[in-house]
Amino acid sequence: MNHAKIHSVYVHIPFCRKKCGYCDFLSFEGGDAPAYFGALRRQIEGFPRRAADTVYIGGGTPSVVPAEYIAESLAMIPAVADAEITVEANPESAAPDKLAAYRAAGANRLSVGAQSFDDRLLARLGRVHSAGMIGETLRAARRAGFDNVSLDLMYALPDQTEEDWRNTLAAAVSLGPEHISCYALSIEEGTPFGRGGALPADESAELRMYESAGQILSEAGYQRYEISNYAKPGFECRHNIGYWTGAEYAGFGLGAHSCVGGRRFRVTRRLPAYLAGDFAPRDAAPADAMSEYMYLGLRMSNGVSLSGFEREFGAAASDVFGAAIGLHIRRGALEISGDRLRLTPLGVYVSNMILSDFTGH
Numbered sequence: 001m002n003h004a005k006i007h008s009v010y011v012h013i014p015f016c017r018k019k020c021g022y023c024d025f026l027s028f029e030g031g032d033a034p035a036y037f038g039a040l041r042r043q044i045e046g047f048p049r050r051a052a053d054t055v056y057i058g059g060g061t062p063s064v065v066p067a068e069y070i071a072e073s074l075a076m077i078p079a080v081a082d083a084e085i086t087v088e089a090n091p092e093s094a095a096p097d098k099l100a101a102y103r104a105a106g107a108n109r110l111s112v113g114a115q116s117f118d119d120r121l122l123a124r125l126g127r128v129h130s131a132g133m134i135g136e137t138l139r140a141a142r143r144a145g146f147d148n149v150s151l152d153l154m155y156a157l158p159d160q161t162e163e164d165w166r167n168t169l170a171a172a173v174s175l176g177p178e179h180i181s182c183y184a185l186s187i188e189e190g191t192p193f194g195r196g197g198a199l200p201a202d203e204s205a206e207l208r209m210y211e212s213a214g215q216i217l218s219e220a221g222y223q224r225y226e227i228s229n230y231a232k233p234g235f236e237c238r239h240n241i242g243y244w245t246g247a248e249y250a251g252f253g254l255g256a257h258s259c260v261g262g263r264r265f266r267v268t269r270r271l272p273a274y275l276a277g278d279f280a281p282r283d284a285a286p287a288d289a290m291s292e293y294m295y296l297g298l299r300m301s302n303g304v305s306l307s308g309f310e311r312e313f314g315a316a317a318s319d320v321f322g323a324a325i326g327l328h329i330r331r332g333a334l335e336i337s338g339d340r341l342r343l344t345p346l347g348v349y350v351s352n353m354i355l356s357d358f359t360g361h
Contacts, residue, residue, distance in 0.1 A: 006050040006260070007242045009077050011040070012253030013062040013070075014271075017093060020126040021192040022185060026255040026269060027060040035275050036254075037069045043252050043267070043279045044076045050250075052077060054084040054239035061113070063089035067098040071105035079106070084148075084238040086111055091133035099137075099144040109148040109237075110141050111179075117171035118164050121157050126192075131171070138175045148235055150179035155209040156201035157185050165209045166216065173220040178235035182213045183228050207349055225301050227343075227351050244296045262289075289313070290320055294358040299351070303342025317341065324357040 015031040055077055062070055070087060079085060086109040087102045099110065116122050117131040134151070141149050151172050155165045172180055184206055187193045214224060222230035226244065229237065242249060251258045255269040258281070265281035268274050290313055297304035309317040318325060325341065328334040333347030333354055347354055 004048075004050045005080065006052055006250055007247035008054045008056065008239050008249035009052040009079075010239075010249060010251045010253075010256060011055070011057045011073055011077070012251065012256045013057060013059040013065060014254050015059065015064050016061045017064050017090075018126060018128050021198070022125060022187065024188040024191050024194075025060070031271075032275075033065045033069060037065075037072065039275050039277065040073065040253055041076065042277060044073070046279060047250060047252070049078050052079045052083060052250075054242060055079055055086070056239045057087045057107075058111075059088055061090045061093060062087055063093040063098060067101035067105075070098075070107075071101055074105045074107065084109055086150075086237075086239060088113065089137065091129035091137045094137045094140070096140040096143065099140050099146070103144045103146060108146070109150065110146045111150040111152065112137055112141075112177075114151045114172065115154045116157065116160075116164075117168045118160075121160055121164065124158055125154070134171075135175055138177065148179070149177045150181060150237065151175070151177045152181045152183070154183050154185055155213070156206040158198045158201075160201070160209075162205060162208055162212065166212055169213060169216045173216065179229070179231045179237060180217060180222060181229050182210075182217075184210070210349060223301075227299050227348055241300075244299050246293060246296065288359075290315075291359050294321060295355040298341070298343055298355060298358070301342070303340045305339055306336070306341055307339050321358060324354075328354050328357070 012026070014027045015033065015036075016027050016029055019027065019029050055074065057070060057073065074085065085107045087107045088111045089099070090113045094112070102110070112134065114134045115125060115127055117134065119131050122129065122131065138149060153168060153172060185201065187198055187200055213230070217224070217230045221232055223233065224230050225236045226240070229240070231237070248260050249258060250260055251267065253267065254271060254274050255267055257264065257266045263283070265283050268278050268282065290309075293309060293312065294304060294317070304317075306317050313320075325334060328347065329336070333344055333350060335342060335344050343351060343354065
């Protein structure tokens with residue numbers, strides 16, 4: 001085996017039991033798992049074998065397919081001895097025997113799509129699990145041997161009150177996951193929510209919910225290390241940090257993206273073509289490397305290294321992005337501390353607006 005390393009490998013499983021009303025990911029209900037995993041096997045076999053620091057099986061909902069397909073995929077991907085290996089699972093399909101099979105296959109991190117601990121809000125989102133199933137999944141994960149579990153939560157939902165959100169946070173903390181991701185609902189065009197199925201949340205309420213997350217999770221021992229992500233010390237998601245810090249990654253599966261050797265490319269998004277063996281790399285839309293360094297790095301709590309930018313590109317960030325940096329420092333949304341440029345608490349809340357100013361220069 002070639003012992004060269006790559007930071008991350010992502011494997012996309014596009015199947016779901018039910019497509020949620022807010023979801024614009026490349027996923028769909030049902031699907032031919034044997035055909036899909038046969039194509040996935042052929043694609044992986046055609047890629048140079050490089051040991052990964054992190055592996056992430058995402059979707060879609062990977063836990064809807066038989067566990068042997070996940071185990072087979074993991075067996076095909078070489079990984080370093082201390083690799084972080086994550087499988088995404090939803091409570092309605094994360095049966096205890098599946099979780100045990102993932103752990104036996106080498107997975108050591110489980111990411112659970114909880115979203116809310118309020119059955120009324122889960123139904124409003126189109127989720128097919130109940131709040132009670134989330135706790136059952138966490139307990140089954142512990143019995144299977146997972147000591148690194150993450151919960152995904154959503155706020156600023158239609159008809160969600162601030163008390164609802166605080167109750168969800170309290171319920172999540174009571175289960176003791178090592179990592180919690182908190183995402184504000186984004187209403188995307190082309191989804192049922194975007195076609196009039198939901199109204200955007202009030203911005204002031206969304207801000208208060210964001211602040212509640214920071215307060216409650218901090219008091220419970222979680223540290224925010226990225227705009228939407230909180231972890232107990234030592235349990236930050238290494239896979240996502242790789243994306244945010246510009247590490248190489250290889251993507252397998254329908255529509256998956258890669259960044260290898262400075263080249264960004266993706267796989268076809270057309271399922272019939274993928275099943276027929278169309279794995280030809282398609283160059284992704286050109287991404288400006290300087291811009292990506294800034295808008296991904298600024299998502300992290302410690303921001304970006306200004307000296308690192310200059311070493312990487314041979315130019316000062318202030319020379320390239322001086323107007324945007326100066327504007328947001330004056331507005332109180334960015335600050336410089338030593339060598340680091342980072343978002344302030346105000347900047348975190350309005351981060352989408354700020355980061356968009358670094359997507360071109």
